[in-house]
Amino acid sequence: MKRCAFLSMDNLDDFEVYDELLYEPLKNRGWEVDEVSWRNEETDWDQYDAVIIRTPWDYQDAPKAFIEVLKDIDASSAILENSLDTVKWNIDKRYLQDLHRDGIEIVPTLWKDEFHKEQLPSFFDELETDEIVVKPTISAGADNTYWIKQKNQSEYLEELAEVFEDRPFLVQPFMQNIVEEGEFSVFFFGDTYSHTILKTPKTDDFRVQEEHGGRLNKVEPEKSLLTIARKTLNNITPLPLYTRADYVRTAKNSFALMELELIEPSLYFNMDPESPERFADVFDEWMNKRLTGTT
CATH class of the missing domain: 3.30.470.20 (ATP-grasp fold, B domain)
Known part of the structure; x- marks a missing residue:
């Protein structure tokens, strides 16, 4: 039996998770699955054939630490998916x-390195809209994401200044x-x-x-x-x-x-009854090729 770790977070009680629908299809293909928090410093990654990033839905709170953990996994004998290079590229919305x-x-986008209060009115003008969305370039789960209307923009000035004082962010028109x-x-x-x-x-x-x-x-x-x-x-x-x-x-x-x-999207296996088997087929073929060095 081959071993696979699903990289997760300490507590998923407040989230909807459907990865358990993969356990039986993967077991039927010879894979034993453990759910492991990325914050567990005692984990021996060498005990796994593969580590799949699945539900570390707090990584945006400590992105540098998260990347360091992925580096450790990548340096082990386990195969990391998606790959470290992919994560480094995809972790920032730039x-x-x-x-x-x-x-x-x-979606039309303005890219900003830090927030200054006097900038806010110009965002509406540059994007030619009266409603905008502001969010960090590194974020997940709609954390620190704001839907702002031109008529009430002053209500957000202090909070935006605090959240984005030294944090890159992007601005987009609100898509109706x-x-x-x-x-x-x-x-x-x-x-x-x-x-x-x-x-x-x-x-x-x-x-x-x-x-x-x-x-x-x-x-x-x-x-x-x-x-x-x-x-x-x-x-x-x-x-x-x-x-x-x-x-x-x-x-x-x-x-x-x-x-x-x-990096860690919900794949909504609950929405398509055939998707767990489909994933398991692709995963098993993918990993067997990697493990045998045929790809």
Whole structure:
């Protein structure tokens, strides 16, 4: 029996997690799975054949420490997925600049190194909108993410100044289709398309995560969405074990990339009953090739 660690956090009681749906399919393929907190300093990573980053949903609180743990795993005999280089690239949302240069449409974005109160009014002018979203370039789960309207911007000045005093952040126009239609998440395991879900926020909110009241529905992706998702995947090197790409429909009926989730995305195995088996197939083939040195 081969051993695999699912890299997690100390306590997931406040989160919706579906990775347990993988345990039986992986066991049937000869894999024993342990859930291990990335903060457990006593873990011997050499005891595992593979370590898969799954639910360390507090890494944004200590990103440097998180990367150091991944370095330790990468230096062990275990295979780390997604890879250390992938995580280093994907952990800061400035990776969106790279994808944009490669021809992937993204939501218009201003990139800032620190916040100054006098800047706030200019954000609305530069983006030609009366509603904006401000969030850190390193964040997860909508932490420190603000939906600000031009008419009430003064209410946020002090908090923004405190949160982003020495922390890079980005500013985007609020995309109305997030609340009117929702955010599409497209999933790939390796280069195999798996499933697509539509996440919609609760009334008077913009956060689509379940923990914030977001609602989920499995959908069949439009051909244009699947095409741009595949194009996005083709711009990632090396190919990740798992990819979640989040898109919003624009006013021109195109799909703009919101986030490319390659570190610790929920893969929503609960939304597609065939997805656990699909992941297990890809994972087993992927790891066997790595372990035998055939790829």
